[in-house]
Amino acid sequence: MIRPNIARMAGYVPGEQPRDGDIVKLNTNESPYSPTPMVLDALRAAITGDRLRKYPDPSGIAFRRTAARVLGVQPDMILIGNGSDDILTIITRAFVPEGGLMVAPTPSYILYRSLAEIQGALFQSVAFTTDWQLPRPWPLPAADLTLVPNPNSPSGTHLDRNALDQLVPTLDGRPLVIDEAYVDFADENALPLVECPGVMVTRTLSKSYALAGMRFGYAVADAAIVHELLKVKDSYNCDALSLVAAEAALADQNYLAETVRRIRVTRSRLMTALEPLGFDVTPSAANFVWCRHRTLPHRPIYDALKQRRILIRYMDYPGYGDGLRITVGSDAEIDLLLTTLREVL
Numbered sequence: 001m002i003r004p005n006i007a008r009m010a011g012y013v014p015g016e017q018p019r020d021g022d023i024v025k026l027n028t029n030e031s032p033y034s035p036t037p038m039v040l041d042a043l044r045a046a047i048t049g050d051r052l053r054k055y056p057d058p059s060g061i062a063f064r065r066t067a068a069r070v071l072g073v074q075p076d077m078i079l080i081g082n083g084s085d086d087i088l089t090i091i092t093r094a095f096v097p098e099g100g101l102m103v104a105p106t107p108s109y110i111l112y113r114s115l116a117e118i119q120g121a122l123f124q125s126v127a128f129t130t131d132w133q134l135p136r137p138w139p140l141p142a143a144d145l146t147l148v149p150n151p152n153s154p155s156g157t158h159l160d161r162n163a164l165d166q167l168v169p170t171l172d173g174r175p176l177v178i179d180e181a182y183v184d185f186a187d188e189n190a191l192p193l194v195e196c197p198g199v200m201v202t203r204t205l206s207k208s209y210a211l212a213g214m215r216f217g218y219a220v221a222d223a224a225i226v227h228e229l230l231k232v233k234d235s236y237n238c239d240a241l242s243l244v245a246a247e248a249a250l251a252d253q254n255y256l257a258e259t260v261r262r263i264r265v266t267r268s269r270l271m272t273a274l275e276p277l278g279f280d281v282t283p284s285a286a287n288f289v290w291c292r293h294r295t296l297p298h299r300p301i302y303d304a305l306k307q308r309r310i311l312i313r314y315m316d317y318p319g320y321g322d323g324l325r326i327t328v329g330s331d332a333e334i335d336l337l338l339t340t341l342r343e344v345l
């Protein structure tokens, strides 16, 4: 009695989340730093007060006001989500009919295909060019929903504004998600494009804000789009604690800037050190690095590191091939990774 599209699908498999503490975890792009102390203060106040007895604010207006101020948009242009995966689910349900078409470049975020499968929609991927650009012209402009992660995972590459400016008119107002999960680590973002018809920008607090355990994401879009998306989301999709934590995190932009600066410094150190070990390293605008070894197979490298309690991500994409994605951890974690890599290679 399960819908055939559900019975057929394999189900999205998230990265490993080992529960033992002594693993150096460089596989799912969490921040190596703590969230701002303001988050802990806000959480403490929320727990001590009356917040947990009552339902949370369904639209999260306090968060939306703060986010609107930080981002320079209006509060009614912001949609809150239980992680940005929840935002992507809401957008899919709102825009994509059964039998509809979802399109995203590949290799990129594997969840997009799972969302299409759940929805009973078709999913088509469009290969990035060899230097991680979008093919021109964009071959599938008529999709019900197009998703472009920027910076992209696993490559860490960033499409510049010119590339997006060219894509947007091709879609002629049909829905486009620019998934900016990693944008705080890049030099520019696409927020101004939400002025264009159909363009939505999604963000998460899981990576740059160090709140992966809290589950909070949001979308920025035209107020008329947000108005429709609000009808689709669960009434209380964000709990009271994640709302106060997210608001406190966004309010402390200085802390964000400092942790991002540090991660970017470690990132370039990691990229530089991988080259002489025989890796081709893709220039990264995110908090991870995608690399492929010039002579050795990738799976044994992943296995050898795991055996030594360092977890990175082995990825294999049909039609593209495999490689290793390494989260930019703390300096100490990256030092240990590099030392261990030198031993195992």
Ligand SMILES: *Cc1c(COP(=O)(O)O)cnc(C)c1O
Binding pocket: 082, 083, 084, 085, 086, 109, 149, 153, 179, 181, 203, 204, 205, 206, 212, 215, 216, 217
């Ligand atoms: C991590 C990630 C997300 C979602 O993260 P949440 O933890 O659900 O907020 C979305 N898109 C991409 C490309 C990601 O890597």
